[in-house]
Amino acid sequence: MSDYKTGLEYALQQDQNDELKAYRSQFHIPKDKQGNPWIYMTGNSLGLQPKQTKAYVNQELEDWANLGVEGHLEAKNPWLHYHESLTESMAKVVGAKPIEVIVMNTLTANLHFMMVSFYKPTKTRYKILIESDAFPSDKYAVESQLRHHGFDDKEGLILWKPRKGEELLNYEDLESILDEQGNDIALIMIGGVNYYTGQFFDLKHITKLGHKHGCNVGFDCAHGAGNVALNLHDSGADFAVWCTYKYLNSGPGSLAGCFVHERHAHRKDLNRFTGWWSHNKQTRFNMRDDFDQLPGAEGWQLSNPPILSMAAIKGSLDMFNDVGIDKLIAKSKKLTGYFEFLLNQLGEDTIKIITPSNPKERGCQLSIQVKNADKTLHNKLTEVGIISDWREPDVIRCAPVPLYNSFEDVYRLVEKLKGITR
Numbered sequence: 001m002s003d004y005k006t007g008l009e010y011a012l013q014q015d016q017n018d019e020l021k022a023y024r025s026q027f028h029i030p031k032d033k034q035g036n037p038w039i040y041m042t043g044n045s046l047g048l049q050p051k052q053t054k055a056y057v058n059q060e061l062e063d064w065a066n067l068g069v070e071g072h073l074e075a076k077n078p079w080l081h082y083h084e085s086l087t088e089s090m091a092k093v094v095g096a097k098p099i100e101v102i103v104m105n106t107l108t109a110n111l112h113f114m115m116v117s118f119y120k121p122t123k124t125r126y127k128i129l130i131e132s133d134a135f136p137s138d139k140y141a142v143e144s145q146l147r148h149h150g151f152d153d154k155e156g157l158i159l160w161k162p163r164k165g166e167e168l169l170n171y172e173d174l175e176s177i178l179d180e181q182g183n184d185i186a187l188i189m190i191g192g193v194n195y196y197t198g199q200f201f202d203l204k205h206i207t208k209l210g211h212k213h214g215c216n217v218g219f220d221c222a223h224g225a226g227n228v229a230l231n232l233h234d235s236g237a238d239f240a241v242w243c244t245y246k247y248l249n250s251g252p253g254s255l256a257g258c259f260v261h262e263r264h265a266h267r268k269d270l271n272r273f274t275g276w277w278s279h280n281k282q283t284r285f286n287m288r289d290d291f292d293q294l295p296g297a298e299g300w301q302l303s304n305p306p307i308l309s310m311a312a313i314k315g316s317l318d319m320f321n322d323v324g325i326d327k328l329i330a331k332s333k334k335l336t337g338y339f340e341f342l343l344n345q346l347g348e349d350t351i352k353i354i355t356p357s358n359p360k361e362r363g364c365q366l367s368i369q370v371k372n373a374d375k376t377l378h379n380k381l382t383e384v385g386i387i388s389d390w391r392e393p394d395v396i397r398c399a400p401v402p403l404y405n406s407f408e409d410v411y412r413l414v415e416k417l418k419g420i421t422r
């Protein structure tokens with residue numbers, strides 16, 4: 001039996017008792033034409049802007065205006081080392097060691113760079129296993145890697161599919177695939193939290209299974225970073241990539257994160273694409289001919305990074321550091337549990353939640369199938385100030401984000417949904 005209760009009074013009381021309630025006022029919450037704040041449920045697509053972001057970005061704009069090229073060394077946060085100031089906080093967010101983490105490039109680009117190193121096909125072991133409902137960019141990326149290495153992108157791709165009539169993936173099925181075809185598979189690449197169903201996979205279990213069969217294992221954690229306890233180091237995964245514009249609130253198209261497990265930190269035998277930013281910092285500006293690779297994830301960088309985007313990430317990570325990922329996840333579980341409780345009151349004739357009901361197997365997002373719904377339902381929700389997203393064929397995704405969503409938001413969302421579906 002859950003302790004949740006129906007009624008607005010209960011929601012308001014929960015907000016009152018919420019240890020993290022002060023954080024909501026530290027975000028810009030967009031408003032409708034009447035000046036009412038939107039009920040913003042799409043932090044799984046683009047996180048809201050922290051109010052302090054502007055000051056972080058302005059600092060760099062001012063230093064650039066006042067110092068020009070001298071800013072590389074003389075800026076308040078010298079640009080030459082700026083990325084290093086993100087590493088420790090980002091490592092905490094994803095449960096990794098600092099040497100394992102780097103902020104660089106964008107998400108799909110990082111996925112490709114990781115595959116340069118960790119997709120090492122041979123004539124007999126060249127297949128890639130992904131989840132059947134992987135985010136399209138991930139699927140396109142792995143297919144293009146297969147083609148790049150001269151393989152057929154249909155034959156070379158193995159899909160981990162849900163059972164007939166089910167939405168979620170089952171580990172027994174993954175085991176069966178690996179028992180039958182493990183020797184053919186060079187790489188397992190799974191979305192750590194599936195973008196469509198919200199299923200949070202057991203990264204450690206998948207990694208163990210993959211390694212047992214001699215496969216490299218990587219995860220796209222776009223929907224996991226800042227949302228769930230990824231514990232990337234303990235998972236043992238070879239690599240992971242994620243973006244910072246969703247739960248990490250760092251702005252549209254902002255830079256991405258990348259994890260390479262510590263055991264690969266000093267390897268020189270891995271193929272990789274390099275640039276001057278992967279070269280030893282001490283001698284980088286000597287413009288030497290011979291390449292001297294940086295250890296750890298930093299050694300996968302190519303270019304000097306865009307500081308303005310990093311400033312937004314720094315502002316956001318400072319907030320994550322302040323709250324602590326554990327407190328954030330504790331609130332998230334409560335808020336999403338409450339959301340699930342209210343949705344279930346609508347009854348099975350109206351809705352079906354496809355996201356796992358076990359809080360350990362999901363983050364804050366719930367993916368909801370509304371009976372006989374089409375995109376007009378989503379449009380109606382938008383008209384009444386609820387920003388959610390629609391994914392074909394029939395799913396509304398809503399993510400109450402613990403840093404800025406309230407119990408009242410969740411209550412009002414479900415009330416509106418009730419009104420529309422009646």
Ligand SMILES: Cc1ncc(COP(=O)(O)O)c(C=O)c1O
Nearest residue numbers: 106107108135137195220222243
């Ligand atoms: C799982 C996943 N992979 C890839 C992408 C695309 O990332 P990007 O456009 O930042 O490369 C997204 C979101 O856009 C995503 O959710």
Ligand SMILES: Nc1ccccc1C(=O)C[C@H](N)C(=O)O
Nearest residue numbers: 044045046135195196222245253
């Ligand atoms: N970056 C974007 C730009 C434009 C529109 C959507 C996105 C998303 O991030 C979508 C998200 N990855 C999703 O899970 O649907």
